[in-house]
Amino acid sequence: MSKPRIFSGMRPTGKLHLGNLLGALDNWVRLQDDYECVFAVVDWHALTTGYEDTDEIRENTENLVIDYLSAGIDPEKSLIIKQSDVKQHAELSLLLSMITPLSWLERCPTYKEQLRELEGKEIMTYGFLGYPVLMAADILVYKAQVVPVGEDQLPHLELTREIVRRFNHLYKPILPEPQARLNDVVLLPGTDGKKMSKSYKNIIEISATPDEINSIVSGMVTDPRRARRNDPGNPEVCPVYAFHRVFSKPHLEDIRVGCSEAGIGCVECKQKLAETLNEYLEPIRQRREAILKKPGFVREILEQGAKRAGIIAEATLEEIRQAMKI
Numbered sequence: 001m002s003k004p005r006i007f008s009g010m011r012p013t014g015k016l017h018l019g020n021l022l023g024a025l026d027n028w029v030r031l032q033d034d035y036e037c038v039f040a041v042v043d044w045h046a047l048t049t050g051y052e053d054t055d056e057i058r059e060n061t062e063n064l065v066i067d068y069l070s071a072g073i074d075p076e077k078s079l080i081i082k083q084s085d086v087k088q089h090a091e092l093s094l095l096l097s098m099i100t101p102l103s104w105l106e107r108c109p110t111y112k113e114q115l116r117e118l119e120g121k122e123i124m125t126y127g128f129l130g131y132p133v134l135m136a137a138d139i140l141v142y143k144a145q146v147v148p149v150g151e152d153q154l155p156h157l158e159l160t161r162e163i164v165r166r167f168n169h170l171y172k173p174i175l176p177e178p179q180a181r182l183n184d185v186v187l188l189p190g191t192d193g194k195k196m197s198k199s200y201k202n203i204i205e206i207s208a209t210p211d212e213i214n215s216i217v218s219g220m221v222t223d224p225r226r227a228r229r230n231d232p233g234n235p236e237v238c239p240v241y242a243f244h245r246v247f248s249k250p251h252l253e254d255i256r257v258g259c260s261e262a263g264i265g266c267v268e269c270k271q272k273l274a275e276t277l278n279e280y281l282e283p284i285r286q287r288r289e290a291i292l293k294k295p296g297f298v299r300e301i302l303e304q305g306a307k308r309a310g311i312i313a314e315a316t317l318e319e320i321r322q323a324m325k326i
Helices: 018-031 043-050 057-071 088-097 102-106 109-117 131-140 151-170 210-218 239-247 249-260 266-292 297-324
Strands: 005-010 036-041 079-082 146-149 179-182
Touching (some): 005 018, 018 146, 057 266, 109 151, 210 266, 239 249, 249 266
């Protein structure tokens, strides 16, 4: 019996950070043994909000694949692809756009939310509005039954399901309705206490060197009311403690008490965190170093992925063309 298929992807907008690792990549790694997985670098999606400056897309794509591999995605178990290498994504997106009512796209909560977040940026484009249709095509071209998502992506996935129901009703019931598999999300603040985001420049990249980790952690925001070493702190408002809560569980109570009773200072607390993060990231660094010693390895992985994914995608498109009589 074949395994159920999963599709998921990330945009190549920069190197991945700890939030990406804990919120998505770690989940992907765990899914590889139980599902047939397709993991994509969705470079066309990067154009929906960043079409003006594309200078770094190719470099970011390669870095993203390296991040996938170093985090533990195994090309022997999973397909790793670049979206634009599999042209059937674009063909299916075009065909699905013919049957998707405009009102469905305009009411999408994430569309409205991004319009607010990116106010002042020129994103009133056909591609930005149609982002969910391309996302549906990404999933459906592989007939993926399961999509690992965060809660913020559920409206997009429901729109995919609506498109499937409309297609199956209009033509032939050949597309599955993909089910959501909610990621086990671990929320981390940014180093400044705000939401961790590349745009805020408050991230910790999973490719950071030990020295970079030490420097970033030493500059992290702490409890603002703890002005002196002997002042008691409040761990619950401290971003450093939020990281300890995730990465220092065996010693968490000692850290909490030490902070709240001024048994340890912020400098020492940060040093402990830097040591813990460096230990946590060391296996990822080692895998990354091994990959970087193989020139052309990323290109080879993407070429193999595109070839294998193209066979699956073309079989789906042939069924769809026949169903639509084109």
